[in-house]
Amino acid sequence: MTGDSSWSVSSIRTALESKQISARELAAEFFGHIEAQNPRLNAFLTLSRERALSQAARIDHLAAQGAPLPSLAGVPIAVKDVISTRGIRTTCGSRILENYFPAFDATAVDRLVRAGAVVLGKTNCDEFAMGSSNENSAFGPVRNPAAPDRVPGGSSGGSAAAVAAGLAVAALGTDTGGSIRQPGALCGIPAMMPSYGRVSRYGLIAFASSLDRIGPFARSVRDTAAVLEVIAGHDPNDSTSASSPVGHYTADLDKPVNGLRLGIAREYFQEGMDPEVRQKVELGIRLLEDLGCRRVDLRMPYTDYAIATYYILATAEASSNLARYDGVRYGLRVPANTLHDMYGRTRGLGFGPEVKRRIMLGTYALSAGYYDAYYLKGQKVRTLITRDFREAFTKVDAIITPTSPVPAFRIGERTSDPLQMYLADIYTVTGSLAGVPGISIPCGSTKQGLPVGLQIFGPHFGESCVLQLAHAFEAAGGFEL
Amino acid sequence: MNVATLAHLYLSDAEVNTYLHQLDSILTYMDKLNELDTTNVDALAQPLFDAASNEQAALREDRTVPCNLWEEVSRRAPDPNSSFFRVPKVIER
Numbered sequence: 001m002t003g004d005s006s007w008s009v010s011s012i013r014t015a016l017e018s019k020q021i022s023a024r025e026l027a028a029e030f031f032g033h034i035e036a037q038n039p040r041l042n043a044f045l046t047l048s049r050e051r052a053l054s055q056a057a058r059i060d061h062l063a064a065q066g067a068p069l070p071s072l073a074g075v076p077i078a079v080k081d082v083i084s085t086r087g088i089r090t091t092c093g094s095r096i097l098e099n100y101f102p103a104f105d106a107t108a109v110d111r112l113v114r115a116g117a118v119v120l121g122k123t124n125c126d127e128f129a130m131g132s133s134n135e136n137s138a139f140g141p142v143r144n145p146a147a148p149d150r151v152p153g154g155s156s157g158g159s160a161a162a163v164a165a166g167l168a169v170a171a172l173g174t175d176t177g178g179s180i181r182q183p184g185a186l187c188g189i190p191a192m193m194p195s196y197g198r199v200s201r202y203g204l205i206a207f208a209s210s211l212d213r214i215g216p217f218a219r220s221v222r223d224t225a226a227v228l229e230v231i232a233g234h235d236p237n238d239s240t241s242a243s244s245p246v247g248h249y250t251a252d253l254d255k256p257v258n259g260l261r262l263g264i265a266r267e268y269f270q271e272g273m274d275p276e277v278r279q280k281v282e283l284g285i286r287l288l289e290d291l292g293c294r295r296v297d298l299r300m301p302y303t304d305y306a307i308a309t310y311y312i313l314a315t316a317e318a319s320s321n322l323a324r325y326d327g328v329r330y331g332l333r334v335p336a337n338t339l340h341d342m343y344g345r346t347r348g349l350g351f352g353p354e355v356k357r358r359i360m361l362g363t364y365a366l367s368a369g370y371y372d373a374y375y376l377k378g379q380k381v382r383t384l385i386t387r388d389f390r391e392a393f394t395k396v397d398a399i400i401t402p403t404s405p406v407p408a409f410r411i412g413e414r415t416s417d418p419l420q421m422y423l424a425d426i427y428t429v430t431g432s433l434a435g436v437p438g439i440s441i442p443c444g445s446t447k448q449g450l451p452v453g454l455q456i457f458g459p460h461f462g463e464s465c466v467l468q469l470a471h472a473f474e475a476a477g478g479f480e481l
Numbered sequence: 482m483n484v485a486t487l488a489h490l491y492l493s494d495a496e497v498n499t500y501l502h503q504l505d506s507i508l509t510y511m512d513k514l515n516e517l518d519t520t521n522v523d524a525l526a527q528p529l530f531d532a533a534s535n536e537q538a539a540l541r542e543d544r545t546v547p548c549n550l551w552e553e554v555s556r557r558a559p560d561p562n563s564s565f566f567r568v569p570k571v572i573e574r
Binding site for chain 1: 484485488499503504507513514524525568571
């Protein structure tokens, strides 16, 4: 379900160029939407009015001079609160960073601002991006705009809800095991995880460094591509950032998709999947076949091991990355008489239950005597899962799967059993481990009106093909299947 | 729990009880990986670069760039002192 705002990247440009609206008026309009709806949705944690209005003023100045406008001129954007924004509070959804104000912008934010985008504020998320429902935020859950008693998905639930409700034209999220794609599916909007290395992680507050990625949410595939085009590219500040050239994502959107080979792996259509989700995704695949794509049946035998692998590697990396929150240099400090006491109390009070659980799991997986059995074993199985994808992409151009086995569930319905919550990430974590790009796009709704997501994986740096398929699907009415 | 000590994480008794049970079931689930023979499989640390052939790709010149952020950083630090962060005494631990 979408709000009353129908602005897109291109309609904003047209309106600015023809002086129908100023960037400042547009920003004010969006702050108005946020004021009206955020008390209910809890999608934004912090608004950055001052900075937004000065960014907008810069665009208005360019427009007044008749100067060429940058590609995202005036586009109101929301940024997930695990991405650093200079001088704007960045909490990671955690008490431990409740009063943290970064001294620099993440590269992705810097690129958006240079491209003329207007950053409205920071969006709610699961604490340190750990969760699939947004219920792990220290600042309360986000509500799904399509069904307010239900979760928006997670961890980028605030970004997904903000865009779905029309509180921003686009948003940045982060995806470690599905945290962009799954909330995109549950809120009914396009949501893209680019290839590992495609978008700089500089300024992204780390959860699991070999898996974390920044990517866009928008209301259309075209706008998703427009944002990705801006944030993608090599950055010397991220040693895992790739130097291969960025594709012309928007220019390539209308390229024909007929003849493309789509892999369908039976491992992604197993028991436990909601029957309505299955039915919609099968309809979606048929629609792509009607567009001239060829269906190729695949086996991806290591899929079943992806959850265990992911939760070993991600928690191991998290336990190491989150060691930096010690109360010494920034964030919360609980005073104590000894240094170790200070660490233990600060972390015990500052972290929430899911973060503690994962730090302990990861510490265990990395500890002497268990390292080989868990962490090293996980890295080896990661090789096998990656091999599944590599072999698949010798036979097909893209792989089509459901994004989530279930539509949005009720707030509080699944919090008691963490393992059950982890298992629902089954269709997204595989691509995370393999480093490939994936998009979730809307694929109709259940009878109750809950959005269903269809996922398209491409090969490394195959973003163009993934976006073309998504765009053709949207143009053919697939979002309303 | 020894793991909580390793992680510098103070937990209440109630937390310890909950986590013991939950971590046990999660670790049991993870044992599923032992079904796979990975004897001749290399470990994958990150998915992008084939480290052997592409090591240079991730290296750059080590240059000094100015970074005058102390004032901004110290202003919000828990206990800053001239150009340091103050912590409890560590000598007499």
